[in-house]
Amino acid sequence: MTLEEINLIWLEGQDCAGCTISIKQASNPTLIDVLTGAIPGLGGLKLAYHPTLMFEWGEDAAKILVDAIEGKYDPFVLILEGAIPEEAKAAPGVYCVIGEYEEKLLKLSDTIDGLSKKCAAAVAIGTCASYGGIPHGNPNPTGAKGLLDYLGKGWKGALGLPVICIPGCPPRPDNIVQVLGHAVLAARGIAPLPELDEWHRPTYLYGSTAHELCPICGFYSGGVDAHAFGETGCLGALGCKGIITNCNASTTWMDGYGGCTRTGVPCFGCADPSFPDTPTSPFFAKAPAGPFIKETMKGTWSHMMMGLARLHRRKI
């Protein structure tokens, strides 16, 4: 497969466009950098289909999807934002239609069925596309699923990669653009293949919990809990789920601004596969005690040893 030119086909399902809004804030690189080919190694990417960005319209637009299903856009990466409803539950109506071609409705699920047979790789952006997210929330009125569940953990694209998930609601702007960029560099043999965890998240971004990366985590190890919003201290007693959520949004949001716990907001697990159901909800109920107890036991011993180690003068 020649990869000099790669088409990107971005579908929006049961989504809010928040992931699209997020990626347009990215800085390192910006989306414009990527699309203009300003970054070495990332040239030749063409946004062939994005319902909200594309220049083409008319039959040309719907035809892109139909043609891609027939292999005319190979190689292409399938990108999904939003969850996939179960259309059988909607009969005789519809839950998610993304277009119409020759008097035939293009339902989201049918389109994914077709595209997933041809795509080089598939990337799910956001918690909805990854694991179902809010539409999948109990009682899941529309039978919504994420791409990982819809295609299955064993699914592989033409490049041999499984579904790549970038969870978060939305994911940090740079997370999205960097995973997409990294996947392209890897496909072209420039960067190593991204290592994925059991939830198909790239470990270089999602390998640590929001708690481990938390800028105010020192208050936890220092034994200072906040008991009111606005009070400086560990946010665990206010319901922080950072200890069970693999996410880097606790650090900052973008360009050095924001960041969940850094601002003072308890993490409520919007990047976790369980979101928005237990154990992430109720969002401001305390996280399960188990992980805290485990960390405290390990930490108590280690803190003693670390303290003792600091009694010796460092030899340089």
Add this chain to the structure above:
Amino acid sequence: MMKGKEREITIEPITRIEGHLGVHVKIDTEARRITDAYAYSPMFRGFEIILRGREPFDAVMITQRSCGVCPVPHALASVTAVDQVYGVSPPPMGVALRDLVHGAEQLYDAEVGVLNLEGPDYSEIAVKKFNPEWWEEAQKTKAPGSDVHGFAAIADIMTALNPLAGELYLRSLLVQKAGHNMASIFGAKHPHVHSFVPGGIAKINLSASDVESYLTLLMRHVAFAKELVTVTDDLLDFVLEQGYEDVGARAANLGSVGAYNDPAAYSAKYEEMTDWARKRLVSPGVILDGGLVTTDLVEFNVGVREFIGRGWYSSEWEHEVEADPLGNKIMKEHPWNKRTIPKPGEYGKWESLYSWVTATRWWHWKGDGKNHVIELGPLARMWVTAKAGLVPESTGNSLKFELPAALIPGFKYAGAMEFEWKIPEKPNAVERIRARAYYHAYSAYCMLNLVMAGLELLKAGKADVWTPYEKPKEGIGFGAIEAMRGACSHWCVMKNGVIHNYQYQAPTTWNASCRDPEEKPGPYEEALIQTPITEAGESEGWKGIDVVRAIRSFDPCLGCAVHVHIGKQIVKHELLPFAVPL
């Protein structure tokens, strides 16, 4: 049947809130006018069903996820409703910080709306293709505001709006990032801000340096507002001169719930809502046939009726709430009573049920007793604020304010500038866009005032951001605030400590509403019916640019597929271009 040839155009897909919008129109090709229109949504997620049985607190985080473009008004309307349910009043600093996050979003959203969503419909590419005679004229017409924005002729402005290439289009994409950054300072992130909690805001280590960061970014919007308003005025005055006043026109039936709370006045209490809502920097109110009939948010709330109309829902629910906390009679169709019971139906049956959007109407219960079709959005709220006389900037027929001087590299005009937005003759496509640009400038002005209010509070040692509360078992609440493209209104009924019923109306709910039980069309539908077609060429080749411009002027959030039919035969399938930029 009409005399001339008939042509049908379908615009599809809007989500209930912000995703997939559809419009189906019939055009008399000889008279070159739209004769009938249906607006609908082909996507459903079921948020209100998912909310049942959860903590009211969680609704603040869940409901904003209906819309990634305008999440903050959802968060703010929701947290206001939950403030009431829990019976807690946030401290003034909590209110001010919520306002600052809200304003930050409005600034980014207005820029994107005017220059990246609506602008390309008037770009060189679009005008040359659809209205070539305008292009000739635009090249000859000098831009009156060129000393502010630097474009010599109107045609130069059009070129600057070309998608992904024009100067204004690209600069807007860069400037809008500052809005997200500002929202993240006090909101933790954007889209979907996480710091809004009942009783205030979750922000630690609040200091003057946070406010300073915000102010620095705000000044970029202040500088940009001067260019944005001037360039919009020049372009739109030109478009009006080409005979565009009837495109997207409808009668002046408008509503606003108000925005930007006064930190000293907001108490969250429903019983005091009339007073604190009137002190908002953007006024609440309803205009019927051009006349202001109320500025009372309580009266507005009582008058809201969400009919199922032609929506794919069942209307079988109990009339549980009979009066509001002040004793006003609450109708069965009021969202405190309404339930969400989906009943999916066949697609494209215009004479039957056709949409996932319901038919929300405003019942003038203190006046004629009728249910009115009202339009929401920047034009409506500027109109109400200009007429209401509740803020010093309101003159009765205009809104006057000044932005200070700001010399910032990359921006073209450094001087101070006075703005006056005047109430236009009627709502139409052009005036909706103009109002959005002026609302950007007015929001920047309001945020400057609120930053100063925030600094005053800090100086006075009133830095508390949150009021603790004891959560009750039962409660009822209503919260409403203006979003860029309409208003967010949320209603929550709590029983046994969890959500018994949660209903909310997105900005699009009012404007994209379907036919009601009296067969009255919704605002999108009204604006399309009788819209003239200016598009060049024979009807077979029409792409529906006037339909697109009329619909875009309302600023629906996402891209829509447009299908053009002639009679029964479909000849073209189209996607609306340039819905959301990058």
